[in-house]
Amino acid sequence: MITTDTQESRINVTVLGEFTLADFKExxxxxxxxxxxxxxxVDLRxxxxxxxxxxxxxxxxxxAHPNDFARIAVLTEDQWVSWSAWLSQIFLNADVRVFNDADDAEAWLAGTESPAA
Structure with missing residues (x-):
């Protein structure tokens, strides 16, 4: 199951349980x-x-949609998911980053992360 929240310039997606084709179509x-x-x-925790x-x-x-996203923040602690997020960059013209902490992901998307981050 997924939940989505669309804002003016951002989409938030949370995946709960198994991520299915029907979820992705949504x-x-x-x-x-x-x-x-x-x-x-994308919260995959x-x-x-x-x-x-x-x-x-x-x-x-x-x-089919390499230019639809500017930045993609993936929130996960799973190494396999981190690897697949890195692999998706081959097809996308987006800056994709994987985070363990939601606040860090939010700060990066907002452009307010500290220079040391």
């Missing part, structure tokens, strides 16, 4: 309504897996 519908490039905050068809759709979508 996310795609939100993105398709956008009229400009936005930032994306409560994700406990994903389906193969969702992963393939994510790759297809990223290849």
């Amino acid at each position: 996310f795609e519908e939100v993105v398709m309504k956008l009229e400009s490039t936005v930032d994306l905050f 409560e994700m406990n897996g994903f389906t193969v068809d969702m992963a393939l759709e994510e790759i297809r979508f990223a290849r």
Whole structure:
């Protein structure tokens, strides 16, 4: 299951449980309504897996929409998810960063992170 919250220049997505193709299609519908490039905050701390068809759709979508996002903050403590976020940069023209702390991710997206961060 996912929840989405769309703001003027940002989409917040939280994944709970297994990330399925139906969930990703819901996310795609939100993105398709956008009229400009936005930032994306993806909270994957409560994700406990994903389906193969969702992963393939994510790759297809990223290849078809490389310029839809300016910055993507991925919140996770899972190394596999961190690696897959890094891999997605191959298809996207966005700055993708992985965070362990929600406040750090929020600060980066807001442009208020400290220089030492």
